Amino acid sequence: MGGRVNEDLIKERRKCTFDIKELTHIIDCGEENTIKRKQIDNYILNIKELWDDVPEEYLSHKERYENAIKKAFIVLKVLRQLHTGNIQITDHRTPTNVYSIQDGIFRNVNPLLIHIGLFWSTIAAQASTEQQAEWLQPDSSMIGTYVQTELGHGSFIRGIETTATYDSTTDEFILHTPRLSAYKWWPGGLGNTANACLVMAQLYINGTCHGLHIFLAQIRDFDTHKPLPGIKVGEIGPKMGFNTADNGFLGFDNHRIPRTNMLMKNVQVLRDGTYVKPKHDKLTYGSMLLTRVTLISDLAYQLSKAATIAVRYSAVRRQSPIKSNEPERQILDFVSQQHKLFITIASSHVYRVVGLWMWNSHKRVTADIHEGNMGQLPELHALACCLKAISSRDASALVEQCRLACGGHGYMMASNLPQIYAYTTAAVTYEGEYTVLLLQTARYLVKFWRLAAEHKPLPQNFAYFEDYIKKNFEQWRNSPEGIIEGFKAIVAGKTKAAYDTLQCNLRNGREFEEAWNMASVQLTNASEYSTISRNDIEALQSRYEELLALIRPNAVGLVDAFDIRDEVLCSTLGAYDGRVYERMMEEASKSPLNEDVVNESFHKYIRPVTMKNKL
Ligand SMILES: CCCCC/C=C\C/C=C\C/C=C\CC/C=C/C(=O)SCCNC(=O)CCNC(=O)[C@H](O)C(C)(C)COP(=O)(O)OP(=O)(O)OC[C@H]1O[C@@H](n2cnc3c(N)ncnc32)[C@H](O)[C@@H]1OP(=O)(O)O
Numbered sequence: 089m090g091g092r093v094n095e096d097l098i099k100e101r102r103k104c105t106f107d108i109k110e111l112t113h114i115i116d117c118g119e120e121n122t123i124k125r126k127q128i129d130n131y132i133l134n135i136k137e138l139w140d141d142v143p144e145e146y147l148s149h150k151e152r153y154e155n156a157i158k159k160a161f162i163v164l165k166v167l168r169q170l171h172t173g174n175i176q177i178t179d180h181r182t183p184t185n186v187y188s189i190q191d192g193i194f195r196n197v198n199p200l201l202i203h204i205g206l207f208w209s210t211i212a213a214q215a216s217t218e219q220q221a222e223w224l225q226p227d228s229s230m231i232g233t234y235v236q237t238e239l240g241h242g243s244f245i246r247g248i249e250t251t252a253t254y255d256s257t258t259d260e261f262i263l264h265t266p267r268l269s270a271y272k273w274w275p276g277g278l279g280n281t282a283n284a285c286l287v288m289a290q291l292y293i294n295g296t297c298h299g300l301h302i303f304l305a306q307i308r309d310f311d312t313h314k315p316l317p318g319i320k321v322g323e324i325g326p327k328m329g330f331n332t333a334d335n336g337f338l339g340f341d342n343h344r345i346p347r348t349n350m351l352m353k354n355v356q357v358l359r360d361g362t363y364v365k366p367k368h369d370k371l372t373y374g375s376m377l378l379t380r381v382t383l384i385s386d387l388a389y390q391l392s393k394a395a396t397i398a399v400r401y402s403a404v405r406r407q408s409p410i411k412s413n414e415p416e417r418q419i420l421d422f423v424s425q426q427h428k429l430f431i432t433i434a435s436s437h438v439y440r441v442v443g444l445w446m447w448n449s450h451k452r453v454t455a456d457i458h459e460g461n462m463g464q465l466p467e468l469h470a471l472a473c474c475l476k477a478i479s480s481r482d483a484s485a486l487v488e489q490c491r492l493a494c495g496g497h498g499y500m501m502a503s504n505l506p507q508i509y510a511y512t513t514a515a516v517t518y519e520g521e522y523t524v525l526l527l528q529t530a531r532y533l534v535k536f537w538r539l540a541a542e543h544k545p546l547p548q549n550f551a552y553f554e555d556y557i558k559k560n561f562e563q564w565r566n567s568p569e570g571i572i573e574g575f576k577a578i579v580a581g582k583t584k585a586a587y588d589t590l591q592c593n594l595r596n597g598r599e600f601e602e603a604w605n606m607a608s609v610q611l612t613n614a615s616e617y618s619t620i621s622r623n624d625i626e627a628l629q630s631r632y633e634e635l636l637a638l639i640r641p642n643a644v645g646l647v648d649a650f651d652i653r654d655e656v657l658c659s660t661l662g663a664y665d666g667r668v669y670e671r672m673m674e675e676a677s678k679s680p681l682n683e684d685v686v687n688e689s690f691h692k693y694i695r696p697v698t699m700k701n702k703l
C-alpha cells in the first residue's frame with residue numbers, strides 16, 4: 089500500500105531522543121547480526137510464492153494446512169541453500185532469527201517447526217556419532233517430529249505407557265501402544281507431514297523396565313507416504329491456535345524397529361540385551377530443557393511484536409480530549425495507556441537478556457556434561473523451569489493487555505493480536521505445564537532451604553537463605569540493588585513458609601508426597617516478605633510515573649528499534665506507516681461476505697420470513 093506516513097507517527101519519530109539503529113544493534117547483539125538478519129529477511133520475504141492472495145482466516149482447516157505445507161517446503165529449501173552458503177541462520181543469540189520471519193510467512197505455525205527445531209536437535213544431542221553420521225545427512229528423506237505426550241500423560245512423563253520391548257532373537261525393539269490412553273497425542277507435524285519420529289517409550293529388556301528412552305521410528309512410507317503396517321496415525325483437529333502445526337496422534341501395533349534405532353549417545357542396549365546406564369538418568373529429558381531455554385527468547389520476540397502494534401496504533405489513534413476545550417488526544421497520552429504498553433516493551437528486553445544468558449548457560453553446562461561433569465544440570469533445570477513458566481504466563485498476559493489496549497480493533501484478526509495471543513498462551517502449557525514447572529523449581533529451592541534450616545554449608549548462590557534466617561537483610565533501598573535484595577527476601581520468605589508447612593504436614597503424620605501436595609499452593613504463590621514499607625511503595629509508584637513520562641516521547645522509537653518488518657508484523661494496526669484506517673478498510677474488502685452485493689442466503693432464508701405477510 090502506497091501513501092504518506094501518518095502525521096502523528098512522523099512527529100513521534102522526530103521527538104525520539106536516542107539513536108534507533110544503535111538500539112536495534114544492541115537487540116541483535118551487534119551490527120553485523122543486524123546486517124545478516126536483514127539480508128535473510130530480504131531474501132526470504134522477496135519470494136513471491138510465500139505470500140497469500142486470500143487471508144488465511146478465510147481458508148478451511150484443510151486449506152490452511154495445505155497452504156502452510158506448500159510454504160514450509162519453500163522455506164525448507166531456502167534454509168538448506170542458506171546453510172550450504174554458510175549463512176548461520178539459527179543463531180539463538182538473537183531473537184530475530186529465521187523463526188521470526190516464519191511468523192510473517194505462516195501468520196501461524198510452520199508445520200515443519202518441530203522437524204527443524206526439535207527432531208534434528210534431539211538427534212544431534214542424543215544420538216551416537218555413528219547414528220548421527222547415518223541420520224543427519226543433508227539429503228535425508230526423513231521428515232520427523234518429537235513424539236512424547238500421550239492421551240493419558242503429558243506432565244507426568246514417567247507415566248508414559250508406550251513400550252519398546254527388546255527382542256534379542258531378531259535384534260529389534262517392538263514398539264507398542266497397549267491401550268487408548270497410550271496413544272501419542274499432540275506432536276507437531278505428526279498429523280499429515282512426518283514420515284519419521286523420535287518416540288519416547290518405556291524400555292523393557294527381559295521383563296525389566298528401564299524407564300523412558302528415545303527411539304527413531306519410521307511411520308510412513310518414504311515414497312507413497314502411506315502409514316506403515318502397524319501404524320495408526322492422523323491429525324487431532326482444530327485448536328485455539330497452532331492450526332497449521334499439523335498436531336497428530338499415533339499408535340503402534342507391535343511395530344518393529346532395529347535395535348540400533350534407540351538413541352545411544354548417553355545410554356546403550358547391546359546386542360545381547362545388556363543395558364548400559366547413562367551417567368545421569370535425566371539426560372533423556374535434554375530436548376525439553378533446551379526448548380524451555382530457547383522459548384524465553386521466542387517469547388521476548390512475541391512481546392516485541394505485540395508492543396510494536398499497540399504503541400504505533402496508540403500514537404495514531406485519537407480519541408477523547410483530556411481537557412474538554414482541547415482537541416482529541418493520541419491515546420498514547422493517557423498515562424493508564426502508557427502503563428499498559430511500556431511494561432510490555434520493558435518485559436521484552438528483560439526476557440531477551442535473560443534468554444540470551446540462559447542460552448549461554450546452557451552452552452556452558454552442555455560442554456561440562458560432555459566432559460562428564462553433571463554438577464550444574466540441576467540448577468540449569470530449576471532455572472529453565474521457572475523462567476519458562478513465568479515468561480510464558482507473563483507474556484500471554486501482556487499480549488492480551490496490548491490487545492485490549494487497542495480497543496475493539498484489537499479484536500480483529502487483521503490486527504494480528506489474537507493470533508499472537510493464541511500462539512503465546514500455548515507456551516504456558518507445552519514443554520512443561522506452568523504449575524508443574526514451578527513445582528520443579530520449588531523442589532530445588534526447598535532442598536537448599538532444608539540445608540539452611542539445618543545450618544549446613546550452602547553454595548554461594550543460596551547465601552541469602554542464611555542471611556534471611558539470621559535476619560541479615562538490609563533495610564529497603566529504592567534502587568536496582570535494593571529491588572534485588574527485596575526479591576531475595578521474598579524468595580527466602582516464601583520458601584521458608586512452604587518448608588514450614590511441609591514440616592508441619594509431616595509432623596502430623598503425612599507422607600512426604602502428600603505433605604508436598606498440601607503445601608503446593610504456597611510453593612507456587614508469592615507473598616511479600618521484604619522489608620519494604622508503605623512509604624517505599626509510594627516512592628516507587630511516583631518514580632514509576634516519572635519514568636512513564638520520560639519514556640513517552642521515545643515510545644515509538646523504542647518499538648521501531650525492534651525493527652520488525654510489516655510483512656512479519658501482519659497487522660493493520662501496527663504497520664510502519666500508521667495508515668490504520670486505510671488498511672482496515674482494505675482488509676475488510678477481502679471478506680468473502682463482501683463478494684456479492686446481496687448474499688444468496690437473503691433469498692433462501694431472510695426474504696421468505698420478512699416478506700411472508702406481504703407476498
Ligand atoms: C520446538 C522448536 C525449538 C525452537 C524453539 C523456538 C521457538 C519455540 C517456539 C515454538 C515451539 C513450538 C512448538 C511446541 C512444541 C512442544 C513440544 C512439547 O510440548 S514436547 C513435550 C514436553 N513435555 C513436557 O515438558 C513434560 C513435562 N514434565 C517433565 O518434564 C517431567 O516429568 C517433570 C515434571 C519435570 C518431572 O517429573 P517427575 O516425574 O517428578 O520426574 P522424575 O521423578 O522422573 O525426576 C525428578 C528429578 O529429575 C530432575 N529433572 C526433571 N527434568 C529434568 C531435566 N530436564 N533436566 C535435568 N533434571 C531434570 C528433577 O529436578 C528431579 O531431580 P531431584 O530428584 O530433585 O534431584
Ligand SMILES: Cc1cc2nc3c(=O)[nH]c(=O)nc-3n(C[C@H](O)[C@H](O)[C@H](O)COP(=O)(O)OP(=O)(O)OC[C@H]3O[C@@H](n4cnc5c(N)ncnc54)[C@H](O)[C@@H]3O)c2cc1C
Pocket residue numbers: 202234235236237240241242243244273274275276330335514517518519520521522523524527608
Ligand atoms: C500447542 C501444543 C503443542 C504441543 N506439541 C507437542 C509436541 O510437539 N510433542 C509432544 O510430545 N507434546 C506436545 N504437546 C503436549 C504438551 O507438552 C502437554 O500438553 C503439556 O506438557 C501438559 O501436559 P498435559 O496436557 O498432560 O497437562 P496436565 O498435566 O494434565 O495438566 C492439567 C492440570 O493438572 C495440573 N497438574 C498436573 N500434574 C500436576 C502436579 N504434579 N502437581 C500439580 N498440578 C498438576 C496442571 O497444573 C494443570 O492445571 C503440545 C501441546 C500443545 C498445547
